[in-house]
């Protein structure tokens with residue numbers, strides 16, 4: 404294959420991924436999942452190896468409810484833009500880089516919600532949110548009867564590179580999500596469909612865990 408053909412294929416894939424991310428972004432915005440410009444989304448583009456990969460990520464600080472031609476940019480495995488652009492990648496791009504490196508997943512979605520923030524603080528002392536025997540655990544492809552899972556919680560430092568080693572230490576390959584304390588959830592999957600499914604399941608389970616704690620006292 405010529406260099407030109409390779410470039411054209413990459414361009415087509417980039418456009419397809421931007422369209423897919425745009426649809427996810429609009430859907431999440433309609434659910435109120437991006438309060439105050441928070442949240443960020445990414446999808447991997449092209450070939451993958453843990454040492455070298457490319458992904459499309461939301462530009463930093465944008466109103467994620469608006470759709471513009473400047474919503475996404477391509478970055479490499481170090482989080483640096485891989486094309487000339489005035490756009491700034493999400494401030495949390497390094498967390499995406501680490502999750503791609505560790506899991507080889509295809510899409511990562513990050514949102515802030517009241518319930519994910521509440522449980523991340525309520526269960527901070529055990530550094531994980533326990534979920535016991537709830538049917539929706541099956542959304543994570545865990546089919547054991549009365550399965551018990553722990554969703555890891557890591558520190559929320561203002562200096563994002565300080566968060567990365569905690570993600571490295573705590574990410575559990577069985578659980579496609581990680582909470583940042585009093586901040587939000589990162590959920591991922593092999594593609595956008597699966598990452599969205601996981602995110603929806605986490606949000607359901609966090610509301611359940613919060614309400615259960617409330618009624619049990």
Ligand SMILES: CSCCC(=O)C(=O)COP(=O)(O)O
Nearest residue numbers: 440441442443463464493494
């Ligand atoms: C305004 S919320 C603070 C930053 C944040 O947590 C977030 O998710 C959005 O940051 P980005 O740089 O991706 O816009």
Ligand SMILES: [Zn+2]
Nearest residue numbers: 441442586587
């Ligand atoms: Zn955030």
